Amino acid sequence: MGAIIAKLFPPSTYDSAIILGADAAIILVSAAVVIILTKYKRWQWLWKEWITSADHKKIGIMYLIVAVTMLFRGGVDALMMRSQLAIPDNTLLTANHYDEIFTTHGTIMVFFMAMPFIFALFNVAVPLLIGARDVAFPRLNAISLWLTIFAALLFNVSFVIGGSPNAGWTAYPPLTEMSFNPGLGQNYYLMSLLISGVGTVATGVNFLVTIIRMRAPGMTLMRMPMFVWSALVTSALIIFAFPALTVALALTLLDRVGGSTFFTLGHGGMPMMYVNLFWIWGHPEVYILVLPAFGVFSEVVATFSQKRLFGYSTMVVSVLAITALSFGVWVHHFFTMGAGASINVFFGLSTMLIAIPTGVKVFNWIFTMWQGRVRLTVPMLYALAFIPTFVIGGASGVMLATVPADYQLNNTYFLVAHFHNVLIGGVVFGLLAGMYYWWPKMFGYMLDERWGRRAFWLFFVGFWVTFVPQYFLGLEGMPRRIFTYPAGLGWTGLNQISTVGAFMMGAGFVVLVYDILYSVLHMVRDTTGDPWNGRTLEWSLPSPVPEYNFAVVPIVNDRDAWWEMKRSGNGQPNWPSAKAIRGLHVPKHSAQPFFLGLSFFILGWGVVYEWWWIALFGLVAVLASLVYAMMDYDEVEEIDPDTIRGIEGRFGRLQA
Amino acid sequence: MGLRLGSNRKLALLAILLLTPLLSGCGQDFLLLKPAGPVARTEMHLMERAAIPMGIVILFVIVLLAIVVIRFRDTPDNKAPYTPDWHGSKRLETIWFVIPVLILAFISVPMVKQTFKLAKVPVTSGDPITIDVVSIDWKWLFEYPGQKVATVNYVKIPVNTPVLFELTAYSPMNTFWVPQLGGMEYTMPGRVLPLWLQASYAGVYTGRSANFSGSGYAKMIFSVDAVSSSQFQSWISQVASTASPLTGPEYQSLLQQDLVQTQTYYGYPSYTFPSQLNGFTLNGGMYIASPLPSKKSTSA
Ligand code: HEM
Ligand SMILES: [Cu+2]
Numbered sequence: 001m002g003a004i005i006a007k008l009f010p011p012s013t014y015d016s017a018i019i020l021g022a023d024a025a026i027i028l029v030s031a032a033v034v035i036i037l038t039k040y041k042r043w044q045w046l047w048k049e050w051i052t053s054a055d056h057k058k059i060g061i062m063y064l065i066v067a068v069t070m071l072f073r074g075g076v077d078a079l080m081m082r083s084q085l086a087i088p089d090n091t092l093l094t095a096n097h098y099d100e101i102f103t104t105h106g107t108i109m110v111f112f113m114a115m116p117f118i119f120a121l122f123n124v125a126v127p128l129l130i131g132a133r134d135v136a137f138p139r140l141n142a143i144s145l146w147l148t149i150f151a152a153l154l155f156n157v158s159f160v161i162g163g164s165p166n167a168g169w170t171a172y173p174p175l176t177e178m179s180f181n182p183g184l185g186q187n188y189y190l191m192s193l194l195i196s197g198v199g200t201v202a203t204g205v206n207f208l209v210t211i212i213r214m215r216a217p218g219m220t221l222m223r224m225p226m227f228v229w230s231a232l233v234t235s236a237l238i239i240f241a242f243p244a245l246t247v248a249l250a251l252t253l254l255d256r257v258g259g260s261t262f263f264t265l266g267h268g269g270m271p272m273m274y275v276n277l278f279w280i281w282g283h284p285e286v287y288i289l290v291l292p293a294f295g296v297f298s299e300v301v302a303t304f305s306q307k308r309l310f311g312y313s314t315m316v317v318s319v320l321a322i323t324a325l326s327f328g329v330w331v332h333h334f335f336t337m338g339a340g341a342s343i344n345v346f347f348g349l350s351t352m353l354i355a356i357p358t359g360v361k362v363f364n365w366i367f368t369m370w371q372g373r374v375r376l377t378v379p380m381l382y383a384l385a386f387i388p389t390f391v392i393g394g395a396s397g398v399m400l401a402t403v404p405a406d407y408q409l410n411n412t413y414f415l416v417a418h419f420h421n422v423l424i425g426g427v428v429f430g431l432l433a434g435m436y437y438w439w440p441k442m443f444g445y446m447l448d449e450r451w452g453r454r455a456f457w458l459f460f461v462g463f464w465v466t467f468v469p470q471y472f473l474g475l476e477g478m479p480r481r482i483f484t485y486p487a488g489l490g491w492t493g494l495n496q497i498s499t500v501g502a503f504m505m506g507a508g509f510v511v512l513v514y515d516i517l518y519s520v521l522h523m524v525r526d527t528t529g530d531p532w533n534g535r536t537l538e539w540s541l542p543s544p545v546p547e548y549n550f551a552v553v554p555i556v557n558d559r560d561a562w563w564e565m566k567r568s569g570n571g572q573p574n575w576p577s578a579k580a581i582r583g584l585h586v587p588k589h590s591a592q593p594f595f596l597g598l599s600f601f602i603l604g605w606g607v608v609y610e611w612w613w614i615a616l617f618g619l620v621a622v623l624a625s626l627v628y629a630m631m632d633y634d635e636v637e638e639i640d641p642d643t644i645r646g647i648e649g650r651f652g653r654l655q656a
Numbered sequence: 657m658g659l660r661l662g663s664n665r666k667l668a669l670l671a672i673l674l675l676t677p678l679l680s681g682c683g684q685d686f687l688l689l690k691p692a693g694p695v696a697r698t699e700m701h702l703m704e705r706a707a708i709p710m711g712i713v714i715l716f717v718i719v720l721l722a723i724v725v726i727r728f729r730d731t732p733d734n735k736a737p738y739t740p741d742w743h744g745s746k747r748l749e750t751i752w753f754v755i756p757v758l759i760l761a762f763i764s765v766p767m768v769k770q771t772f773k774l775a776k777v778p779v780t781s782g783d784p785i786t787i788d789v790v791s792i793d794w795k796w797l798f799e800y801p802g803q804k805v806a807t808v809n810y811v812k813i814p815v816n817t818p819v820l821f822e823l824t825a826y827s828p829m830n831t832f833w834v835p836q837l838g839g840m841e842y843t844m845p846g847r848v849l850p851l852w853l854q855a856s857y858a859g860v861y862t863g864r865s866a867n868f869s870g871s872g873y874a875k876m877i878f879s880v881d882a883v884s885s886s887q888f889q890s891w892i893s894q895v896a897s898t899a900s901p902l903t904g905p906e907y908q909s910l911l912q913q914d915l916v917q918t919q920t921y922y923g924y925p926s927y928t929f930p931s932q933l934n935g936f937t938l939n940g941g942m943y944i945a946s947p948l949p950s951k952k953s954t955s956a
Binding site: 406 | 684685686687688689696698699700702703705706707710711713714717718720721724725728729730734736737738739740741742743744745748749752753756757760763764767768770771772774775793826827828829831833835838839840841842844845846847849850851862864865866867868869870871872873874
């Protein structure tokens with residue numbers, strides 16, 4: 001018994017006041033959520049309306065909640081790191097806690113913040129943009145969501161029970177080998193990423209098929225909005241890249257719990273094989289993250305410049321070129337592993353090639369605004385901020401791709417600044433732009449612009465204050481992932497500025513959340529369904545969108561389909577006529593995705609602890625839930641035409 | 657309009673915040689821009705070669721963006737042309753395809769040349785020496801196969817002489833990095849990687865690991881003491897007459913996961929550095945011998 005408790009709550013993970021405080025906060029917040037749900041009798045509502053739902057719009061909202069929550073967790077990690085580094089020889093955090101925090105920060109931001117955020121936007125927007133009533137596989141979509149949620153839960157549980165991983169988000173062996181890393185943290189990392197990986201690949205398949213098969217009549221490939229293109233290639237990237245990660249993680253897991261020696265220090269293990277596999281996934285992954293953001297910007301810039309997207313076909317070709325090239329550059333993450341001059345040169349050049357289509361896209365966005373009419377809404381502010389930020393990130397990327405220069409810059413704060421430049425300036429700004437842009441579509445009311453602007457400025461200015469000093473720290477020779485440094489190296493001042501900037505961004509997050517609460521209270525409803533004077537089909541629908549999306553599937557004649565419809569109808573779109581409305585099928589609610597996720601959680605947790613009977617139980621539950629789903633043919637329910645007519649009528653959109 | 661004023665004020669604030677420490681100096685020490693040897697100098701030049709055109713691109717984009725946003729703002733009295741259906745121009749798009757190609761060619765031609773050049777130890781008049789480096793949790797073991805000397809956490813090298821470091825690890829991976837002499841390279845168990853560096857001036861240069869390797873990683877620091885050839889020779893003979901050999905048990909205690917002070921030994925067991933490896937490199941080559949005329953003697 002004592003041994004079990006020691007394994008569940010190893011004392012080494014509770015030896016600092018900050019950590020205990022965080023533990024207490026987590027427990028309190030969870031308790032508060034439970035109490036509130038019980039008090040207001042919301043459990044049933046939660047279960048019926050949300051947890052069992054297979055409606056892509058609700059799934060999107062749930063992804064969004066995961067993403068914002070994880071942005072909070074990852075952000076708190078970041079503030080702890082920056083606090084530790086603000087003072088030389090600081091003892092706020094021990095080396096081990098610092099190591100855990102940078103590991104969970106990176107892992108959470110990539111896998112449990114950015115990816116769910118992207119899937120949130122895919123789910124909310126893609127079917128509406130292509131005039132579809134749902135995704136191709138609604139049940140699978142819910143399964144992806146619940147695998148992601150339970151994987152995120154598993155990862156976060158490690159903070160309270162058992163200990164966090166501490167080998168970096170890249171988790172290179174042999175540092176992750178049992179003998180160097182005996183705790184449970186690394187197991188948590190491996191199992192949660194393996195589980196979320198299943199969900200991610202399923203999402204990739206789902207959206208690939210949805211986009212290829214379910215476009216409204218008339219929407220040819222070259223009439224798809226750019227966001228849909230980006231979702232298409234992202235899905236393809238996911239399908240081709242994630243298997244490499246799965247293999248790398250699974251073999252590491254075998255090394256840890258199965259006694260194999262794929263990547264071990266001794267017995268002929270080859271740690272570098274892991275590094276190759278990791279980055280064969282890892283570089284495409286950075287484009288999995290940024291291409292959806294590119295897609296958002298293409299929509300946002302065109303909408304708020306009130307002009308067609310400039311160079312659409314070049315944009316498509318660029319995105320395809322980036323997709324293809326992104327599989328041929330991975331070695332740039334480890335030029336310094338000495339693969340030899342010819343190999344390094346090859347990958348240095350291929351990396352630089354990616355900068356070309358990227359640069360073309362940047363100029364096309366700028367020229368979308370040229371001779372347009374630029375409206376500075378919050379989504380547009382993020383898009384405008386993105387352009388210089390991303391260009392600077394790309395420029396530092398080109399410096400890193402200059403092989404001999406990278407020998408100096410690799411693993412320094414210069415690298416840290418580079419990837420935050422592209423990940424925050426590109427991905428996070430893009431996702432926030434998308435959130436503000438589609439918020440009315442999701443919820444039926446607008447986010448307040450004033451508070452939105454305040455949050456934006458805090459993020460934007462905070463971003464520069466945080467990361468510009470880090471470029472210079474890199475040039476001063478400060479390596480990444482050190483938990484402290486002595487005074488007298490000249491690093492102190494720049495680190496302090498960087499910390500100030502980080503807290504500005506933290507304030508930005510607080511204001512963002514305040515904006516959401518403020519907007520809920522001062523609900524400004526979107527009654528038209530088209531608050532931005534949009535160009536694409538989602539704005540032809542009422543907000544929030546009814547469960548069946550389109551009462552009558554639209555016929556598409558143009559790239560900016562909705563814009564053209566408004567124009568040709570003299571601003572009076574053709575609402576569906578009552579006669580044209582037929583009965584529709586929508587996916588039935590099901591508890592199976594939730595239970596499948598829960599079963600994976602149990603399986604994962606059992607493996608983490610190597611408590612095999614729990615793992616076996618989880619595995620049996622997984623199989624049972626799959627078999628159940630296999631035999632459950634009763635997947636859809638019908639909405640009869642009168643209900644639809646009623647709903648459309650209530651929105652004032654029915655013609656006789 | 658209020659927005660633009662606000663943003664200007666914020667930008668000014670930002671500029672002040674960022675520039676203060678740089679202008680006031682406050683002990684800034686840009687090691688990467690203070691090369692003390694040919695490798696680091698080449699690397700710095702390439703950094704500059706990439707940074708300058710990139711800086712121009714950045715400035716150009718920012719200025720262009722500012723112009724566009726100001727000129728085409730959606731205000732009622734804006735007289736600028738508005739062409740909502742203008743959706744492309746092959747000529748313009750060709751321009752911003754070709755210009756990046758030229759810029760990248762400008763950067764990559766010397767990049768390719770220098771990458772190949774840096775891969776080879778130069779032939780010089782000076783007598784090249786080989787130093788074997790083993791990273792161990794969390795310390796650096798240096799062995800001079802030609803001189804039979806071994807040191808921990810510091811290394812002495814003669815100036816103006818290329819030094820071939822042969823890097824391996826008996827621990828999770830680290831990188832061997834002396835910023836003022838040149839860029840880093842990984843130390844990996846089961847593999848040996850060559851890295852040559854050279855000091856042009858006498859001096860003590862800080863080296864460290866830059867790849868995370870566990871809780872002692874932040875303190876995995878060593879010093880490189882570059883001295884004249886004659887001082888180097890006399891140091892070797894002094895070590896030969898005063899230091900004792902690294903014994904098996906002492907080596908075992910070095911393998912403990914901890915931090916240690918500097919040490920000096922004369923003679924060390926040969927098994928402390930791999931002589932034959934089952935590793936492979938991406939270009940398929942097995943590690944066989946150093947690219948230098950071998951001076952390796954079987955050590956004590
Ligand atoms: C013009 C485009 C880009 C170029 C030329 C470029 C180049 C590079 C290079 C050469 C490295 C490796 C440096 C090193 O480890 O020493 C790197 C690292 C990285 N880049 Fe980029 N990059 C570009 C765009 C992006 C984008 C769009 C993203 C993500 C959205 C991104 C995310 C990252 C990340 C996460 C790392 C480091 C990961 C780690 O070591 O933990 N990069 N980049
Ligand atoms: Cu990459």
